Amino acid sequence: MSSYPDPRALGAFLRARRAQLTPQDCGLPTTDTARRVTGLRREEVATLAAISVDYYTRLEQGRVRASTPVLATLTHALHLDGAQQQHLYQLAGRTDDQPRHHRPPTPRIRPAMRRLLDQLTHTPALVLGKRLDVLAWNPTATALYTDFAAIPAPHRNYLRLMFTHPAIRGLHRNWAHDARDAVAALRMEAGTDPDDPDLARLVGELSVRDTDFRTWWAEHRVSSATYGTKHYRHPLVGDLTLDCDTWASPDHSGQRLMVLTAEPDSPTHDALRILASWTAQQTEPDPAKNTTR
Incomplete structure:
Protein backbone atom coordinates (compact mmCIF):
# COMPACT_ATOMS: atom_id res chain seq x y z
CA MET A 1 0.00 0.00 0.00
CA SER A 2 1.26 3.48 -0.84
CA SER A 3 2.39 5.61 2.07
CA TYR A 4 2.04 9.35 2.32
CA PRO A 5 5.21 10.83 3.82
CA ASP A 6 5.84 14.46 4.68
CA PRO A 7 4.85 16.46 1.56
CA ARG A 8 7.46 19.07 2.47
CA ALA A 9 10.17 16.58 1.51
CA LEU A 10 8.73 16.32 -1.99
CA GLY A 11 8.72 20.11 -2.29
CA ALA A 12 12.31 20.31 -1.15
CA PHE A 13 13.36 17.73 -3.73
CA LEU A 14 11.55 19.59 -6.54
CA ARG A 15 13.16 22.90 -5.59
CA ALA A 16 16.60 21.32 -5.39
CA ARG A 17 16.23 19.58 -8.73
CA ARG A 18 15.06 22.62 -10.68
CA ALA A 19 17.95 24.60 -9.18
CA GLN A 20 20.33 22.07 -10.78
CA LEU A 21 18.99 22.62 -14.31
CA THR A 22 19.56 25.45 -16.74
CA PRO A 23 17.16 26.58 -19.47
CA GLN A 24 19.65 25.21 -22.00
CA ASP A 25 19.42 21.77 -20.37
CA CYS A 26 15.70 21.70 -21.19
CA GLY A 27 15.85 23.24 -24.65
CA LEU A 28 14.41 26.55 -23.46
CA PRO A 29 15.28 29.82 -25.20
CA THR A 30 17.89 31.99 -23.52
CA THR A 31 17.46 35.70 -22.87
CA ASP A 32 19.68 38.53 -21.76
CA THR A 33 17.42 39.21 -18.77
CA ALA A 34 19.10 38.58 -15.42
CA ARG A 35 17.59 35.58 -13.64
CA ARG A 36 16.55 36.04 -10.02
CA VAL A 37 16.71 32.33 -9.22
CA THR A 38 19.35 29.65 -9.75
CA GLY A 39 18.24 27.10 -12.31
CA LEU A 40 14.70 26.89 -13.67
CA ARG A 41 11.82 29.09 -12.58
CA ARG A 42 8.62 27.54 -11.26
CA GLU A 43 6.82 28.84 -14.32
CA GLU A 44 9.25 27.05 -16.61
CA VAL A 45 8.90 23.72 -14.82
CA ALA A 46 5.11 24.03 -14.85
CA THR A 47 5.09 24.72 -18.58
CA LEU A 48 7.44 21.85 -19.36
CA ALA A 49 5.23 19.52 -17.31
CA ALA A 50 2.01 20.91 -18.88
CA ILE A 51 0.49 21.81 -15.50
CA SER A 52 -0.57 25.13 -14.07
CA VAL A 53 1.89 27.33 -12.20
CA ASP A 54 -0.49 27.43 -9.23
CA TYR A 55 -0.64 23.64 -9.04
CA TYR A 56 3.13 23.30 -9.26
CA THR A 57 3.59 26.00 -6.60
CA ARG A 58 1.30 24.11 -4.24
CA LEU A 59 3.31 20.94 -4.91
CA GLU A 60 6.51 22.67 -3.86
CA GLN A 61 4.77 24.11 -0.81
CA GLY A 62 3.42 20.70 0.23
CA ARG A 63 -0.23 21.78 -0.06
CA VAL A 64 -1.35 19.20 -2.61
CA ARG A 65 -0.56 15.55 -3.34
CA ALA A 66 0.90 14.81 -6.77
CA SER A 67 -1.05 12.43 -8.98
CA THR A 68 0.71 9.64 -10.86
CA PRO A 69 0.32 11.33 -14.29
CA VAL A 70 1.81 14.55 -12.89
CA LEU A 71 4.77 12.64 -11.48
CA ALA A 72 5.33 11.11 -14.92
CA THR A 73 5.43 14.53 -16.58
CA LEU A 74 7.69 15.94 -13.87
CA THR A 75 10.10 13.05 -14.45
CA HIS A 76 10.54 14.23 -18.03
CA ALA A 77 10.44 17.96 -17.28
CA LEU A 78 13.19 17.69 -14.63
CA HIS A 79 15.26 15.14 -16.58
CA LEU A 80 15.27 12.63 -13.73
CA ASP A 81 17.29 9.45 -14.06
CA GLY A 82 16.07 6.08 -12.76
CA ALA A 83 17.18 6.61 -9.15
CA GLN A 84 15.80 10.14 -9.02
CA GLN A 85 12.48 8.99 -10.46
CA GLN A 86 12.25 6.25 -7.82
CA HIS A 87 12.98 8.82 -5.12
CA LEU A 88 10.33 11.18 -6.51
CA TYR A 89 7.63 8.48 -6.37
CA GLN A 90 8.69 7.48 -2.85
CA LEU A 91 8.46 11.05 -1.60
CA ALA A 92 5.00 11.36 -3.17
CA GLY A 93 3.80 8.08 -1.65
CA ARG A 94 3.14 6.62 -5.07
CA THR A 95 5.58 3.70 -5.15
CA ASP A 96 2.77 1.25 -5.99
CA ASP A 97 2.06 3.23 -9.16
CA GLN A 98 5.66 3.72 -10.21
CA PRO A 99 6.36 2.61 -13.79
CA ARG A 100 9.13 0.16 -14.56
CA HIS A 101 12.41 1.72 -15.63
CA HIS A 102 12.34 1.04 -19.32
CA ARG A 103 11.44 3.01 -22.39
CA PRO A 104 8.33 1.90 -24.23
CA PRO A 105 9.21 -0.07 -27.35
CA THR A 106 9.49 1.92 -30.55
CA PRO A 107 6.37 1.23 -32.64
CA ARG A 108 6.99 -1.31 -35.36
CA ILE A 109 5.94 -0.35 -38.85
CA ARG A 110 3.40 -2.80 -40.28
CA PRO A 111 5.03 -4.79 -43.14
CA ALA A 112 2.25 -3.83 -45.56
CA MET A 113 2.72 -0.14 -44.76
CA ARG A 114 6.48 -0.51 -45.15
CA ARG A 115 5.96 -2.03 -48.61
CA LEU A 116 3.60 0.77 -49.61
CA LEU A 117 6.16 3.33 -48.51
CA ASP A 118 8.96 1.67 -50.47
CA GLN A 119 6.85 1.40 -53.62
CA LEU A 120 6.01 5.12 -53.64
CA THR A 121 9.16 6.14 -55.47
CA HIS A 122 8.04 9.35 -57.18
CA THR A 123 6.03 10.97 -54.42
CA PRO A 124 6.92 11.96 -50.84
CA ALA A 125 5.43 9.72 -48.16
CA LEU A 126 5.79 9.42 -44.37
CA VAL A 127 4.50 7.06 -41.71
CA LEU A 128 3.33 9.04 -38.69
CA GLY A 129 2.62 7.58 -35.28
CA LYS A 130 0.87 8.81 -32.18
CA ARG A 131 1.73 12.40 -31.34
CA LEU A 132 2.71 12.83 -35.03
CA ASP A 133 6.07 11.12 -34.52
CA VAL A 134 7.83 10.46 -37.84
CA LEU A 135 8.32 6.68 -37.83
CA ALA A 136 9.40 6.06 -41.42
CA TRP A 137 9.86 7.89 -44.72
CA ASN A 138 10.85 7.32 -48.32
CA PRO A 139 13.76 8.93 -50.20
CA THR A 140 11.54 11.49 -51.91
CA ALA A 141 10.28 12.68 -48.51
CA THR A 142 13.92 13.18 -47.54
CA ALA A 143 14.47 15.23 -50.69
CA LEU A 144 11.39 17.34 -49.95
CA TYR A 145 11.75 17.89 -46.21
CA THR A 146 15.12 16.98 -44.72
CA ASP A 147 17.32 14.00 -43.85
CA PHE A 148 15.17 12.55 -41.07
CA ALA A 149 17.84 9.95 -40.32
CA ALA A 150 20.17 12.75 -39.18
CA ILE A 151 17.65 13.89 -36.55
CA PRO A 152 17.75 12.10 -33.16
CA ALA A 153 14.75 9.80 -32.86
CA PRO A 154 13.30 11.54 -29.75
CA HIS A 155 13.16 14.80 -31.74
CA ARG A 156 11.77 13.25 -34.92
CA ASN A 157 8.25 14.60 -34.52
CA TYR A 158 6.38 16.27 -37.40
CA LEU A 159 4.88 19.03 -35.26
CA ARG A 160 8.08 19.67 -33.34
CA LEU A 161 10.02 19.98 -36.60
CA MET A 162 7.46 22.43 -37.99
CA PHE A 163 8.15 24.76 -35.07
CA THR A 164 11.86 24.19 -34.44
CA HIS A 165 13.55 23.02 -37.67
CA PRO A 166 14.45 26.09 -39.79
CA ALA A 167 14.43 24.26 -43.14
CA ILE A 168 11.06 22.57 -42.57
CA ARG A 169 9.52 25.72 -41.13
CA GLY A 170 10.78 27.74 -44.09
CA LEU A 171 9.46 25.17 -46.56
CA HIS A 172 5.83 26.10 -45.79
CA ARG A 173 4.62 29.06 -47.84
CA ASN A 174 1.68 29.46 -45.44
CA TRP A 175 3.38 28.25 -42.30
CA ALA A 176 0.91 29.70 -39.79
CA HIS A 177 -2.06 27.98 -41.45
CA ASP A 178 -0.30 24.61 -41.71
CA ALA A 179 1.19 24.76 -38.21
CA ARG A 180 -2.16 25.70 -36.65
CA ASP A 181 -3.82 22.75 -38.40
CA ALA A 182 -1.08 20.44 -37.09
CA VAL A 183 -1.61 21.73 -33.55
CA ALA A 184 -5.33 21.01 -33.91
CA ALA A 185 -4.54 17.46 -35.07
CA LEU A 186 -2.31 16.90 -32.04
CA ARG A 187 -4.98 18.36 -29.74
CA MET A 188 -7.46 15.80 -31.06
CA GLU A 189 -4.91 13.01 -30.55
CA ALA A 190 -4.41 14.22 -26.98
CA GLY A 191 -8.05 13.47 -26.24
CA THR A 192 -7.42 9.75 -26.73
CA ASP A 193 -4.63 9.60 -24.13
CA PRO A 194 -4.56 12.77 -21.98
CA ASP A 195 -2.14 11.24 -19.44
CA ASP A 196 0.56 10.41 -21.98
CA PRO A 197 3.78 11.81 -20.44
CA HIS A 234 11.56 24.24 -52.02
CA PRO A 235 15.11 25.62 -52.28
CA LEU A 236 15.91 23.38 -55.30
CA VAL A 237 12.71 23.21 -57.35
CA GLY A 238 10.74 26.27 -56.25
CA ASP A 239 7.01 26.49 -55.52
CA LEU A 240 5.04 23.26 -55.04
CA THR A 241 1.31 22.67 -54.63
CA LEU A 242 0.70 19.20 -53.21
CA ASP A 243 -2.40 17.28 -52.23
CA CYS A 244 -1.84 15.73 -48.80
CA ASP A 245 -3.80 12.58 -47.91
CA THR A 246 -3.45 10.35 -44.87
CA TRP A 247 -4.70 6.82 -44.31
CA ALA A 248 -4.98 5.28 -40.87
CA SER A 249 -3.63 1.79 -40.25
CA PRO A 250 -6.44 -0.75 -39.78
CA ASP A 251 -4.78 -2.26 -36.69
CA HIS A 252 -5.73 0.73 -34.46
CA SER A 253 -2.06 1.38 -33.70
CA GLY A 254 -2.44 5.08 -34.39
CA GLN A 255 -0.03 4.84 -37.33
CA ARG A 256 -0.99 6.62 -40.52
CA LEU A 257 0.49 6.90 -44.00
CA MET A 258 0.84 10.47 -45.29
CA VAL A 259 1.26 10.84 -49.05
CA LEU A 260 1.86 14.05 -51.01
CA THR A 261 0.84 13.99 -54.67
CA ALA A 262 0.63 16.47 -57.54
CA GLU A 263 -1.79 16.98 -60.41
CA PRO A 264 -0.47 15.11 -63.50
CA ASP A 265 1.44 17.29 -66.00
CA SER A 266 1.43 20.21 -63.58
CA PRO A 267 4.58 22.23 -62.75
CA THR A 268 4.59 20.59 -59.32
CA HIS A 269 4.38 17.14 -60.91
CA ASP A 270 7.44 17.96 -63.02
CA ALA A 271 9.24 19.34 -59.96
CA LEU A 272 8.59 16.12 -58.03
CA ARG A 273 10.07 14.12 -60.90
CA ILE A 274 13.18 16.31 -60.70
CA LEU A 275 13.38 15.70 -56.95
CA ALA A 276 12.94 11.95 -57.44
CA SER A 277 15.62 11.95 -60.14
CA TRP A 278 17.96 13.91 -57.91
CA THR A 279 17.32 11.43 -55.10
CA ALA A 280 18.04 8.48 -57.38
CA GLN A 281 21.46 9.93 -58.16
CA GLN A 282 22.37 9.85 -54.49
CA THR A 283 23.60 6.80 -52.59
CA GLU A 284 21.35 3.76 -53.01
CA PRO A 285 18.66 4.10 -50.30
CA ASP A 286 18.95 1.87 -47.26
CA PRO A 287 15.45 0.95 -45.97
CA ALA A 288 16.89 0.42 -42.50
CA LYS A 289 17.82 4.09 -42.37
CA ASN A 290 14.39 5.29 -43.42
CA THR A 291 12.69 4.20 -40.22
CA THR A 292 12.91 4.48 -36.47
CA ARG A 293 13.91 0.83 -36.22
Whole structure:
Protein backbone atom coordinates (compact mmCIF):
# COMPACT_ATOMS: atom_id res chain seq x y z
CA MET A 1 0.00 0.00 0.00
CA SER A 2 1.26 3.48 -0.84
CA SER A 3 2.39 5.61 2.07
CA TYR A 4 2.04 9.35 2.32
CA PRO A 5 5.21 10.83 3.82
CA ASP A 6 5.84 14.46 4.68
CA PRO A 7 4.85 16.46 1.56
CA ARG A 8 7.46 19.07 2.47
CA ALA A 9 10.17 16.58 1.51
CA LEU A 10 8.73 16.32 -1.99
CA GLY A 11 8.72 20.11 -2.29
CA ALA A 12 12.31 20.31 -1.15
CA PHE A 13 13.36 17.73 -3.73
CA LEU A 14 11.55 19.59 -6.54
CA ARG A 15 13.16 22.90 -5.59
CA ALA A 16 16.60 21.32 -5.39
CA ARG A 17 16.23 19.58 -8.73
CA ARG A 18 15.06 22.62 -10.68
CA ALA A 19 17.95 24.60 -9.18
CA GLN A 20 20.33 22.07 -10.78
CA LEU A 21 18.99 22.62 -14.31
CA THR A 22 19.56 25.45 -16.74
CA PRO A 23 17.16 26.58 -19.47
CA GLN A 24 19.65 25.21 -22.00
CA ASP A 25 19.42 21.77 -20.37
CA CYS A 26 15.70 21.70 -21.19
CA GLY A 27 15.85 23.24 -24.65
CA LEU A 28 14.41 26.55 -23.46
CA PRO A 29 15.28 29.82 -25.20
CA THR A 30 17.89 31.99 -23.52
CA THR A 31 17.46 35.70 -22.87
CA ASP A 32 19.68 38.53 -21.76
CA THR A 33 17.42 39.21 -18.77
CA ALA A 34 19.10 38.58 -15.42
CA ARG A 35 17.59 35.58 -13.64
CA ARG A 36 16.55 36.04 -10.02
CA VAL A 37 16.71 32.33 -9.22
CA THR A 38 19.35 29.65 -9.75
CA GLY A 39 18.24 27.10 -12.31
CA LEU A 40 14.70 26.89 -13.67
CA ARG A 41 11.82 29.09 -12.58
CA ARG A 42 8.62 27.54 -11.26
CA GLU A 43 6.82 28.84 -14.32
CA GLU A 44 9.25 27.05 -16.61
CA VAL A 45 8.90 23.72 -14.82
CA ALA A 46 5.11 24.03 -14.85
CA THR A 47 5.09 24.72 -18.58
CA LEU A 48 7.44 21.85 -19.36
CA ALA A 49 5.23 19.52 -17.31
CA ALA A 50 2.01 20.91 -18.88
CA ILE A 51 0.49 21.81 -15.50
CA SER A 52 -0.57 25.13 -14.07
CA VAL A 53 1.89 27.33 -12.20
CA ASP A 54 -0.49 27.43 -9.23
CA TYR A 55 -0.64 23.64 -9.04
CA TYR A 56 3.13 23.30 -9.26
CA THR A 57 3.59 26.00 -6.60
CA ARG A 58 1.30 24.11 -4.24
CA LEU A 59 3.31 20.94 -4.91
CA GLU A 60 6.51 22.67 -3.86
CA GLN A 61 4.77 24.11 -0.81
CA GLY A 62 3.42 20.70 0.23
CA ARG A 63 -0.23 21.78 -0.06
CA VAL A 64 -1.35 19.20 -2.61
CA ARG A 65 -0.56 15.55 -3.34
CA ALA A 66 0.90 14.81 -6.77
CA SER A 67 -1.05 12.43 -8.98
CA THR A 68 0.71 9.64 -10.86
CA PRO A 69 0.32 11.33 -14.29
CA VAL A 70 1.81 14.55 -12.89
CA LEU A 71 4.77 12.64 -11.48
CA ALA A 72 5.33 11.11 -14.92
CA THR A 73 5.43 14.53 -16.58
CA LEU A 74 7.69 15.94 -13.87
CA THR A 75 10.10 13.05 -14.45
CA HIS A 76 10.54 14.23 -18.03
CA ALA A 77 10.44 17.96 -17.28
CA LEU A 78 13.19 17.69 -14.63
CA HIS A 79 15.26 15.14 -16.58
CA LEU A 80 15.27 12.63 -13.73
CA ASP A 81 17.29 9.45 -14.06
CA GLY A 82 16.07 6.08 -12.76
CA ALA A 83 17.18 6.61 -9.15
CA GLN A 84 15.80 10.14 -9.02
CA GLN A 85 12.48 8.99 -10.46
CA GLN A 86 12.25 6.25 -7.82
CA HIS A 87 12.98 8.82 -5.12
CA LEU A 88 10.33 11.18 -6.51
CA TYR A 89 7.63 8.48 -6.37
CA GLN A 90 8.69 7.48 -2.85
CA LEU A 91 8.46 11.05 -1.60
CA ALA A 92 5.00 11.36 -3.17
CA GLY A 93 3.80 8.08 -1.65
CA ARG A 94 3.14 6.62 -5.07
CA THR A 95 5.58 3.70 -5.15
CA ASP A 96 2.77 1.25 -5.99
CA ASP A 97 2.06 3.23 -9.16
CA GLN A 98 5.66 3.72 -10.21
CA PRO A 99 6.36 2.61 -13.79
CA ARG A 100 9.13 0.16 -14.56
CA HIS A 101 12.41 1.72 -15.63
CA HIS A 102 12.34 1.04 -19.32
CA ARG A 103 11.44 3.01 -22.39
CA PRO A 104 8.33 1.90 -24.23
CA PRO A 105 9.21 -0.07 -27.35
CA THR A 106 9.49 1.92 -30.55
CA PRO A 107 6.37 1.23 -32.64
CA ARG A 108 6.99 -1.31 -35.36
CA ILE A 109 5.94 -0.35 -38.85
CA ARG A 110 3.40 -2.80 -40.28
CA PRO A 111 5.03 -4.79 -43.14
CA ALA A 112 2.25 -3.83 -45.56
CA MET A 113 2.72 -0.14 -44.76
CA ARG A 114 6.48 -0.51 -45.15
CA ARG A 115 5.96 -2.03 -48.61
CA LEU A 116 3.60 0.77 -49.61
CA LEU A 117 6.16 3.33 -48.51
CA ASP A 118 8.96 1.67 -50.47
CA GLN A 119 6.85 1.40 -53.62
CA LEU A 120 6.01 5.12 -53.64
CA THR A 121 9.16 6.14 -55.47
CA HIS A 122 8.04 9.35 -57.18
CA THR A 123 6.03 10.97 -54.42
CA PRO A 124 6.92 11.96 -50.84
CA ALA A 125 5.43 9.72 -48.16
CA LEU A 126 5.79 9.42 -44.37
CA VAL A 127 4.50 7.06 -41.71
CA LEU A 128 3.33 9.04 -38.69
CA GLY A 129 2.62 7.58 -35.28
CA LYS A 130 0.87 8.81 -32.18
CA ARG A 131 1.73 12.40 -31.34
CA LEU A 132 2.71 12.83 -35.03
CA ASP A 133 6.07 11.12 -34.52
CA VAL A 134 7.83 10.46 -37.84
CA LEU A 135 8.32 6.68 -37.83
CA ALA A 136 9.40 6.06 -41.42
CA TRP A 137 9.86 7.89 -44.72
CA ASN A 138 10.85 7.32 -48.32
CA PRO A 139 13.76 8.93 -50.20
CA THR A 140 11.54 11.49 -51.91
CA ALA A 141 10.28 12.68 -48.51
CA THR A 142 13.92 13.18 -47.54
CA ALA A 143 14.47 15.23 -50.69
CA LEU A 144 11.39 17.34 -49.95
CA TYR A 145 11.75 17.89 -46.21
CA THR A 146 15.12 16.98 -44.72
CA ASP A 147 17.32 14.00 -43.85
CA PHE A 148 15.17 12.55 -41.07
CA ALA A 149 17.84 9.95 -40.32
CA ALA A 150 20.17 12.75 -39.18
CA ILE A 151 17.65 13.89 -36.55
CA PRO A 152 17.75 12.10 -33.16
CA ALA A 153 14.75 9.80 -32.86
CA PRO A 154 13.30 11.54 -29.75
CA HIS A 155 13.16 14.80 -31.74
CA ARG A 156 11.77 13.25 -34.92
CA ASN A 157 8.25 14.60 -34.52
CA TYR A 158 6.38 16.27 -37.40
CA LEU A 159 4.88 19.03 -35.26
CA ARG A 160 8.08 19.67 -33.34
CA LEU A 161 10.02 19.98 -36.60
CA MET A 162 7.46 22.43 -37.99
CA PHE A 163 8.15 24.76 -35.07
CA THR A 164 11.86 24.19 -34.44
CA HIS A 165 13.55 23.02 -37.67
CA PRO A 166 14.45 26.09 -39.79
CA ALA A 167 14.43 24.26 -43.14
CA ILE A 168 11.06 22.57 -42.57
CA ARG A 169 9.52 25.72 -41.13
CA GLY A 170 10.78 27.74 -44.09
CA LEU A 171 9.46 25.17 -46.56
CA HIS A 172 5.83 26.10 -45.79
CA ARG A 173 4.62 29.06 -47.84
CA ASN A 174 1.68 29.46 -45.44
CA TRP A 175 3.38 28.25 -42.30
CA ALA A 176 0.91 29.70 -39.79
CA HIS A 177 -2.06 27.98 -41.45
CA ASP A 178 -0.30 24.61 -41.71
CA ALA A 179 1.19 24.76 -38.21
CA ARG A 180 -2.16 25.70 -36.65
CA ASP A 181 -3.82 22.75 -38.40
CA ALA A 182 -1.08 20.44 -37.09
CA VAL A 183 -1.61 21.73 -33.55
CA ALA A 184 -5.33 21.01 -33.91
CA ALA A 185 -4.54 17.46 -35.07
CA LEU A 186 -2.31 16.90 -32.04
CA ARG A 187 -4.98 18.36 -29.74
CA MET A 188 -7.46 15.80 -31.06
CA GLU A 189 -4.91 13.01 -30.55
CA ALA A 190 -4.41 14.22 -26.98
CA GLY A 191 -8.05 13.47 -26.24
CA THR A 192 -7.42 9.75 -26.73
CA ASP A 193 -4.63 9.60 -24.13
CA PRO A 194 -4.56 12.77 -21.98
CA ASP A 195 -2.14 11.24 -19.44
CA ASP A 196 0.56 10.41 -21.98
CA PRO A 197 3.78 11.81 -20.44
CA ASP A 198 5.56 12.05 -23.81
CA LEU A 199 2.69 14.15 -25.13
CA ALA A 200 2.84 16.38 -22.05
CA ARG A 201 6.58 16.81 -22.50
CA LEU A 202 6.16 17.77 -26.17
CA VAL A 203 3.40 20.26 -25.39
CA GLY A 204 5.39 21.72 -22.51
CA GLU A 205 8.54 22.17 -24.57
CA LEU A 206 6.76 23.82 -27.51
CA SER A 207 4.68 26.01 -25.21
CA VAL A 208 7.84 27.46 -23.72
CA ARG A 209 9.71 27.78 -27.01
CA ASP A 210 7.00 29.24 -29.24
CA THR A 211 4.34 31.84 -28.49
CA ASP A 212 2.22 30.79 -31.48
CA PHE A 213 2.11 27.19 -30.32
CA ARG A 214 1.13 28.27 -26.81
CA THR A 215 -1.67 30.44 -28.20
CA TRP A 216 -3.02 27.82 -30.61
CA TRP A 217 -2.85 25.01 -28.05
CA ALA A 218 -4.90 27.12 -25.62
CA GLU A 219 -7.62 27.52 -28.27
CA HIS A 220 -8.55 23.81 -27.90
CA ARG A 221 -9.24 23.67 -31.62
CA VAL A 222 -9.35 20.11 -32.95
CA SER A 223 -9.17 18.68 -36.44
CA SER A 224 -9.51 15.17 -37.82
CA ALA A 225 -9.00 16.21 -41.45
CA THR A 226 -7.31 13.47 -43.44
CA TYR A 227 -6.72 15.47 -46.60
CA GLY A 228 -5.86 18.96 -47.74
CA THR A 229 -3.52 21.03 -49.89
CA LYS A 230 -0.03 22.12 -48.92
CA HIS A 231 1.92 24.94 -50.53
CA TYR A 232 5.69 24.66 -50.29
CA ARG A 233 8.68 26.65 -51.53
CA HIS A 234 11.56 24.24 -52.02
CA PRO A 235 15.11 25.62 -52.28
CA LEU A 236 15.91 23.38 -55.30
CA VAL A 237 12.71 23.21 -57.35
CA GLY A 238 10.74 26.27 -56.25
CA ASP A 239 7.01 26.49 -55.52
CA LEU A 240 5.04 23.26 -55.04
CA THR A 241 1.31 22.67 -54.63
CA LEU A 242 0.70 19.20 -53.21
CA ASP A 243 -2.40 17.28 -52.23
CA CYS A 244 -1.84 15.73 -48.80
CA ASP A 245 -3.80 12.58 -47.91
CA THR A 246 -3.45 10.35 -44.87
CA TRP A 247 -4.70 6.82 -44.31
CA ALA A 248 -4.98 5.28 -40.87
CA SER A 249 -3.63 1.79 -40.25
CA PRO A 250 -6.44 -0.75 -39.78
CA ASP A 251 -4.78 -2.26 -36.69
CA HIS A 252 -5.73 0.73 -34.46
CA SER A 253 -2.06 1.38 -33.70
CA GLY A 254 -2.44 5.08 -34.39
CA GLN A 255 -0.03 4.84 -37.33
CA ARG A 256 -0.99 6.62 -40.52
CA LEU A 257 0.49 6.90 -44.00
CA MET A 258 0.84 10.47 -45.29
CA VAL A 259 1.26 10.84 -49.05
CA LEU A 260 1.86 14.05 -51.01
CA THR A 261 0.84 13.99 -54.67
CA ALA A 262 0.63 16.47 -57.54
CA GLU A 263 -1.79 16.98 -60.41
CA PRO A 264 -0.47 15.11 -63.50
CA ASP A 265 1.44 17.29 -66.00
CA SER A 266 1.43 20.21 -63.58
CA PRO A 267 4.58 22.23 -62.75
CA THR A 268 4.59 20.59 -59.32
CA HIS A 269 4.38 17.14 -60.91
CA ASP A 270 7.44 17.96 -63.02
CA ALA A 271 9.24 19.34 -59.96
CA LEU A 272 8.59 16.12 -58.03
CA ARG A 273 10.07 14.12 -60.90
CA ILE A 274 13.18 16.31 -60.70
CA LEU A 275 13.38 15.70 -56.95
CA ALA A 276 12.94 11.95 -57.44
CA SER A 277 15.62 11.95 -60.14
CA TRP A 278 17.96 13.91 -57.91
CA THR A 279 17.32 11.43 -55.10
CA ALA A 280 18.04 8.48 -57.38
CA GLN A 281 21.46 9.93 -58.16
CA GLN A 282 22.37 9.85 -54.49
CA THR A 283 23.60 6.80 -52.59
CA GLU A 284 21.35 3.76 -53.01
CA PRO A 285 18.66 4.10 -50.30
CA ASP A 286 18.95 1.87 -47.26
CA PRO A 287 15.45 0.95 -45.97
CA ALA A 288 16.89 0.42 -42.50
CA LYS A 289 17.82 4.09 -42.37
CA ASN A 290 14.39 5.29 -43.42
CA THR A 291 12.69 4.20 -40.22
CA THR A 292 12.91 4.48 -36.47
CA ARG A 293 13.91 0.83 -36.22
